[in-house]
Amino acid sequence: MRHIISLLMENEAGALSRVAGLFSARGYNIESLTVAPTEDATLSRMTIVTSGSDAVIEQINKQLNKLVDVVSVMDLSEGEHIERELMLLKLRAEGEAREELKRLTDIFRGRILDVSDHTYTIELTGSRVKLDSFIDAIGRDLILETVRTGASGIGRGNRILKL
């Protein structure tokens, strides 16, 4: 099952590689991984999307907690949470397709960031499912480039991961 794990870790050189190394050494899946500093410059917040049986997910949580640089870990999928991902798409936009692409972008509440004679560059934010649907709607033939950040997640309401 797919899980979104969020963690706070020391914002230090090498901390990211400890997490990435743990996943490869123990054979855990990483679907995506995002990381950036928080409002407290000594801490980084990481969101990992992974999958596995309940036993594997339990081990992932424990092994992450065991890393000395990791301050706290929360499995967002265990409760209500919000998941967002940013995607930048460069599309071949020529002739009649230009209007149709703009319309689709509007429907998905995306934005056209850059326009050239033959291309649109589109920004779209949402859940993984929404971004996937957009790609399906466009059709792969028109896609020149895809850049996705991977999911960032946060708990709903009072679910807070803070030091």
Added chain:
Amino acid sequence: MEMTGAEITIRCLQEEGVEYLFGYPGGAVLHIYDALFQQDKVKHILVRHEQAAVHAADGYARSSDKVGVALVTSGPGLTNAVTGIATAYLDSIPMVVISGQVPTFAIGEDAFQEVDAVGITRPCVKHNFLVKDVKDIASTIKKAFYLAKSGRPGPVLVDIPKDVSGQKTEFVYPASVNIRSYHPQGRGDSAQIRHAAQLMLEAKRPMIYAGGGVVLSDSSAQLTDLVRLLGFPCTNTLMGLGGFPANDKQFVGMLGMHGTYEANMAMQHCDVLVAIGARFDDRVIGNVEHFAQVPRKIIHIDIDPSSIAKRVKVDVPIVGDLKLVLTELLEVLRASRQKPDAAEMAAWWKQVDEWRVTGGGLRYKNSSEIIKPQFVIETLHKLTGGDAFVTSDVGQHQMWAAQYYKFNHPRRWINSGGLGTMGFGLPAAMGVQLKHPGETVACVTGEGSIQMNIQELSTCKQYHLPIKVLSLNNGYLGMVRQWQEFFHGNRFSESYMDALPDFVKVAEAYGHIGMRIDKPADVEPAMKEAFSRKNDLVFMDFRTDSTENVFPMVPGGKGLSEVVLAEDL
């Protein structure tokens, strides 16, 4: 007063009460060696290979309750040390390794003797540090010792670039450590402990399975009290030997791949299993699915939450320091009016004793013609009264030592259980002998393993370490040969070693005493003579039966009750 990073490094070791520093100099650690030269509190032991420095520090730590410390240079010094670090990591040994690094301005430029030490060691350390500022050396070393020793122990690497060890700053050694992301568990959950106690009291076929955690946490006394209070059978893992006295009638021997029949059968058929500081390793329970076929309640006590429910499902997990958890568990059990059901216990013991008979115990056919390796270990046990420190390498000799040397005390059995590192025994024995001068230290090895660090005979000479080396020389990489015999149609691919050296001459060349023993009748007299030489290292080259195999054996991937006994073949 301002001090150099190198001087600070050595001062930190003094503050930590480090007696011995095992190491090997090189370009990137010249400042540190210079600082070492100008003091006499920390004694440096110059090994002949960095791997041996780490194993020696490891042996020192395993035989005491202290942190082992090693010092190596950058590049090849560090890579040579990696096997030792991984060995310590797999067995959770508290250790601090200090490595030199190329100067900060050269890092990343493929400089001479540069290697990414933090990157290379990351998967085999508890934690590691690259110190980029001389002001951070003292606090980093303080943290390193704290991390190495607390919680589940393990090796910690501190990598110090050469320019950092040369720069100056004020020396302040922090009085305490606070790492906001690191909080090892102390006491266990009281409700869980009471739950565990209740399950234990209601058990019909209970079993106590204790591992290396008991030794590491110095909880042997608590474990022994617990086992005797309840009257349950107790087994030890390879790492846990000595954690419960082997001469106790409640001890059913080591379990696992080469464990006793009774230990493995009791493990498989118990209804309540109490795992204490053990981790259900593949060499211990064999096939996980087979193990899970029999329904049983499992209580698992361990300091490391990630050890619990890693390989098997657990009913009562208790995370905490074993000493504290066992103490509380004992209090609860003693306060309880309930006792284990006497009739059920008698029936269970009757079954266990039947297995003792069915399995036939640990046995081998002795010979008056050819030396049986088991006989050498039995003689060692007899002559040392079970009180020697015994280190071993890895292979058949290791298993025979574990089976036939009956350890009654913890920290006497020093071997590489997790990583299985050949070449561990002799350097580990150096660390043990330095920690326990005047005590008997025996290194049980084979002609294959000993050659992986035989150069350390030179270190032993330099520091007058009167280790007794017992090499069970059968001309084969015996465990490999055994598996080839059982599972590869007797195709002994590269397990025979031709052109072995004359080990007597090798020992003599290094300034020691060498003995070659060919006949069973000479085993005891030779060993007596060797052990009477209190100040000499004696290398005993026992020519043993090359066809002997280690039994019982649970073949890889099989279940604990699918054991192969000696007469099955």
